[in-house]
Amino acid sequence: MAIFWRRKVFQGTLLASLALQTTWGSMVVSIQAGSHECFYTRIPSGQKSIVSGNYDLLDDEASSELISAWLEKRTGPNPSDVTTVWKSHFDEDEDSFSLSVDPDGKFGLCFQVYNKDDDFAKQSATYQVGFNLRVTPVPRSLEEGTAGPDAERALELVQSAVFVENDWKDFIDHFDYLRSREASHTTLMHQIRDRVLGWTVVEAILVITMAVVQILYWRRFFETRRYL
Numbered sequence: 001m002a003i004f005w006r007r008k009v010f011q012g013t014l015l016a017s018l019a020l021q022t023t024w025g026s027m028v029v030s031i032q033a034g035s036h037e038c039f040y041t042r043i044p045s046g047q048k049s050i051v052s053g054n055y056d057l058l059d060d061e062a063s064s065e066l067i068s069a070w071l072e073k074r075t076g077p078n079p080s081d082v083t084t085v086w087k088s089h090f091d092e093d094e095d096s097f098s099l100s101v102d103p104d105g106k107f108g109l110c111f112q113v114y115n116k117d118d119d120f121a122k123q124s125a126t127y128q129v130g131f132n133l134r135v136t137p138v139p140r141s142l143e144e145g146t147a148g149p150d151a152e153r154a155l156e157l158v159q160s161a162v163f164v165e166n167d168w169k170d171f172i173d174h175f176d177y178l179r180s181r182e183a184s185h186t187t188l189m190h191q192i193r194d195r196v197l198g199w200t201v202v203e204a205i206l207v208i209t210m211a212v213v214q215i216l217y218w219r220r221f222f223e224t225r226r227y228l
Contacts, residue, residue: 026176028058030126033066034115040074040108041133047103048138052166054096055088055111055131056177058184062127064093068112069131071097075105096170098163100138109133128184130177134169136162 031037043049057067071086085107088095101107113127 026130026132026173028128028130028177028180030128031111031113032126033113036110036112038072038108038110039131039133040106041135042106043101043103043135044137045103049101049103050098050136050138050162050166051101051107051134052096052098052136052170053109053131053133054170054173055094055109055129056174057093058128058130058177058181060181062093063116064091066114066116066127067093067129068114069095070110071099072108072110073101073105074108094174098166107133107135128180130173130180132169132173134166136166138162 027039029037029039041051043051051071053071055069057064068090069088070084073083073085075081075083085099085101086097109131111129111131113129
């Protein structure tokens with residue numbers, strides 16, 4: 001009976017730790033060329049956590065060499081208190097990460113957008129970057145030597161469930177980024193359509209105005225000749 005009760009308490013603790021997560025929804029930010037931005041989250045104290053996330057450069061026409069990303073750990077206000085714990089691969093406009101971290105400090109996902117063009121317009125351009133940064137508590141287990149085979153199996157299942165959940169959220173994030181791309185493309189199409197429509201209306205007004213002026217001019221010309 002005691003073993004059954006311990007197993008239930010253990011599984012309940014695992015499920016609770018799986019359910020309690022500090023999560024950011026996917027975000028889209030605009031970063032100007034030649035600058036960098038960092039977005040921080042704090043780790044819950046007293047418990048190891050998994051920091052995971054992803055990023056995606058949403059501008060299709062931009063080169064993948066324009067952006068780099070890294071995850072840094074900050075334990076104090078000084079530059080020496082910052083440690084880079086993950087860095088994106090070279091020439092990758094999208095990537096993901098997942099790290100087990102200790103319960104101290106805060107972690108920031110940083111982006112650097114490089115300025116590699118001589119064109120002034122492109123030097124001052126902004127690029128859209130979609131990203132997500134999640135903190136998931138590591139499932140707790142019983143002390144070593146007190147957990148039976150069933151408890152160890154349950155722990156393995158919960159750990160696998162955490163990784164599967166993170167992969168699933170990465171998958172959902174990329175669909176959010178696709179929707180953001182579609183929204184940007186739709187906005188651009190509407191802007192182009194409005195400009196074309198505006199120029200068409202202006203041209204039509206100019207043509208009608210010139211036609212009316214010509215009619216009035218020739219009418220006045222023939223009336224003058226008839227009087228003569």
